Amino acid sequence: MSSDITYSDSGVDIDKAEEAVQRLIPHAQSTFRKEVLSEVGGFGSVVALPEGYKEPVLVSGNDGAGTKTVVAKNLGKYDTIGIDVVAMCVDDIVTSGAEPLFFLDQLTVGKVDPQIIEQLVIGFAKGCIDAGCALTGGEIAEHPDTMDEDDFDVAGFAVGVAERDDLPDKSSVVKGDVLIGLASPGLRCNGYSLARRVLMDGRPLDQPAWSGADVSLGEELLRPSVIYAPAVLSAFRQYEVHAAAHITGGGLAGNLKRVIGDQVDIGLDVQRWRRPKIFEQIAIEGPVSEVEMRNVFNLGIGMVLAVPSDQIDEIINLADTNGHEAWAIGQVTEGRGQVRWMDQ
Incomplete structure (x- = not known):
């Protein structure tokens, strides 16, 4: 006579999941703001x-x-990829002038390993602390048969609060505004399918990222995303920021088009900022054309603020105070809602 089949036999281990939850609780609690009223592990x-x-x-x-x-x-x-997820979420919402308030994660795994789960949550917690928001909960989903046991995926969402009268509007971006770009030292989270195709095609990750590099290829590709939210929030509160654009998939032009109206154009001067070496390496090794590089990658600019021309120095100084190198990288002119490169 056959024995009963259990959930664990089917690939889902409730006990391991509970162990993982207990491991992550202190990391989540370390991020709590005074506004958090619930405990980790509740239904909401x-x-x-x-x-x-x-x-x-x-x-x-x-x-x-x-x-x-x-x-x-x-x-x-596994202890930094959570920073990337937090960065992608909070740096999106701060473009509306929103103060990041809380964050929830989603961990999907082929098989629960409590130690790896804890490492992932350490990254989420670090990102939340840097962003000033609370990690209030999340989900651990074990997906046997649909993922290999060592596979995982990470996602999350952030909620912030803004003053209704202070929300930026596309019509606020006007002729004469200047674009301030905040530096991104690496790829952040975008273009990795192309970057991996070029750089990880049989090449060991422990080799130098490029000739003379002081980091390995693996270290460079796993470089955590910069979190801009505190600096951008300060800029909104202290100065006249007409728009903010988080430079993610679609590159500079694709994301800047999302924050301007049909009455203006943006001109970008690619000579005005320093492009990190990793982008040059991708272009050379691919090879990948300059047009494709501009369409896919941030090219060293992770966040852009549109501000009046008389506030350039103040915004750049504010960025520097928050640990971000920044440059005036473009200008707003009359137009029809287009973004163009000045060298084309």
Whole structure:
């Protein structure tokens, strides 16, 4: 007579999942703001609105780390990829002038390994601390038969709060505005399918990223995303920011088009900022054309602010105070809602 089949026999281990939850609780709690009213492990996160807002509105954003997870898996290093997910989410919502309030993660795995889960959550917690938001919960989903046991994917969403009257509008971007670009030292989370195709096609990850590099290829590809939210939020609160664009998939031109109206154009001067070496390496080894590089990658600019021309120095100094190198990289002219490169 055959024995009963259990959930564990089917590939889902409830006990391991519970162990993973217990491991992550202190990391999540380390991020809590005073507005958090619930505990980790409940059915829903309960968070109060911060004081001081006259007419608060909620701003939400959802994202993941793309195929950067492949690099983490190949290196067996899981404690930074969560930073990337938080960065993708909070840096989206801060473009609306929103203060990141709380974040929830989604971990999907082929098989629960409590140690790896804890490492992933360490990254989420670090990202939340850097962003000033609370990690209030999430989901661990074990997907046997649909994923290999060592496969995983990460995603999350952030919720922030903004003053309704202060929300930026496309019509705010006017002729004469200047674009301030905040530096991105690496790829962040975008273009990894192309970058991996070029750089990881049989090449060991422990080799130098390029000739003379002080980091390995694996270290460079897993470089955590910069989190811009605190600096951008300060800029919105202290200065006249007409728009902010988070430079993700679609590159500079694709994302800047999302924040301007039909009455203006943007001109970008590629000579005005320093392009990190990793982008040159991808272009050379591919080879990948300059047109494709501009369409896919951030090319060293992770966030752009459109501001009046008399605030250039103040915004650049603010960025520097927050640890971000910044440059005036373009200008707004009369036009029809297009973004163009000045060298073309």
